[in-house]
Amino acid sequence: DAGVTQSPTHLIKTRGQQVTLRCSPKSGHDTVSWYQQALGQGPQFIFQYYEEEERQRGNFPDRFSGHQFPNYSSELNVNALLLGDSALYLCASRVSGTGSADTQYFGPGTRLTVL
Amino acid sequence: AQTVTQSQPEMSVQEAETVTLSCTYDTSESDYYLFWYKQPPSRQMILVIRQEAYKQQNATENRFSVNFQKAAKSFSLKISDSQLGDAAMYFCAYVSTYAGGTSYGKLTFGQGTILTVHP
Numbered sequence: 001d002a003g004v005t006q007s008p009t010h011l012i013k014t015r016g017q018q019v020t021l022r023c024s025p026k027s028g029h030d031t032v033s034w035y036q037q038a039l040g041q042g043p044q045f046i047f048q049y050y051e052e053e054e055r056q057r058g059n060f061p062d063r064f065s066g067h068q069f070p071n072y073s074s075e076l077n078v079n080a081l082l083l084g085d086s087a088l089y090l091c092a093s094r095v096s097g098t099g100s101a102d103t104q105y106f107g108p109g110t111r112l113t114v115l
Numbered sequence: 116a117q118t119v120t121q122s123q124p125e126m127s128v129q130e131a132e133t134v135t136l137s138c139t140y141d142t143s144e145s146d147y148y149l150f151w152y153k154q155p156p157s158r159q160m161i162l163v164i165r166q167e168a169y170k171q172q173n174a175t176e177n178r179f180s181v182n183f184q185k186a187a188k189s190f191s192l193k194i195s196d197s198q199l200g201d202a203a204m205y206f207c208a209y210v211s212t213y214a215g216g217t218s219y220g221k222l223t224f225g226q227g228t229i230l231t232v233h234p
Binding site: 031033035040041042043044045048055056058088090092094102103104105106107108109111 | 119148150152157158159160161162165206208210212217218219220221222223224225226227
């Protein structure tokens with residue numbers, strides 16, 4: 001049973017550039033969430049996608065956008081990169097609906113460094 | 116808005132001993148889950164244990180157990196017979212299970228507790 005996968009593992013960009021991160025959910029999962037984790041901090045919720053639509057959004061600027069594809073995989077796009085965007089970006093997936101489906105499983109993350 | 120607080124930035128324990136990590140949360144909702152996640156240096160966030168708020172019985176997973184005090188909004192993690200592989204950053208997290216709310220499905224994390232296990 002494949003878990004959540006993310007690519008790339010590491011990424012280095014310069015200020016002002018744009019970046020795309022990718023996530024494939026755990027088998028059987030249809031809902032994907034993205035989190036930003038600064039060094040030494042807890043993850044912060046960016047947004048959640050279900051049925052190819054953004055369903056929930058955290059307190060992040062419009063420079064952060066996403067997409068979900070029919071196969072449930074997802075992309076996180078960040079435009080006009082700032083130094084402060086340097087972080088570990090985590091993808092989590094779950095099954096839609098309530099009950100035990102509310103448990104989210106995480107991928108290994110993408111480490112983004114903005115120079 | 117929901118908040119999660121972990122007041123212990125660092126904890127240490129001797130191998131084979133027991134350690135308890137603390138977590139408090141604040142919410143006005145009645146339907147939610149609480150989690151403990153473990154994040155070793157490899158960065159992978161691993162689910163340790165889950166507690167449904169409507170259940171009075173404390174969750175247990177092998178050496179890991181929780182003390183869930185709903186009225187006090189407290190959710191501590193006890194690790195028994197600590198092992199070197201338990202060394203990691205531990206995060207307490209909250210999620211609303213009220214599908215009609217604006218926080219549904221959004222995990223809120225605490226600041227984390229670094230656990231060191233001494234041989």
